[in-house]
Amino acid sequence: MPQFQNRDFAAFLFDMDGTMIDSSRVVERVWTAWAQRHGIDPQPLLAVCHCRART
Known part of the structure; x- marks a missing residue:
């Protein structure tokens, strides 16, 4: 970034x-x-994204 x-x-x-x-x-x-771009179900990934397990 030049600025x-x-x-x-x-x-x-x-x-x-x-x-x-x-x-x-x-x-x-x-x-x-x-x-979705990689043909993967996002739900298991979202269950642990942001380092927080969902209940």
Whole structure:
């Protein structure tokens, strides 16, 4: 990204577990599309996506 070249940053913040921004719907949509493209049933995958087991 050219706009970030030659800049100094004191810190970076990564929200990898969805604590700050709930990314569950986006993650599920992407994994569903991936599974469908590969002929895989997305439901078992979605049961454990985002590192959370569903009941």
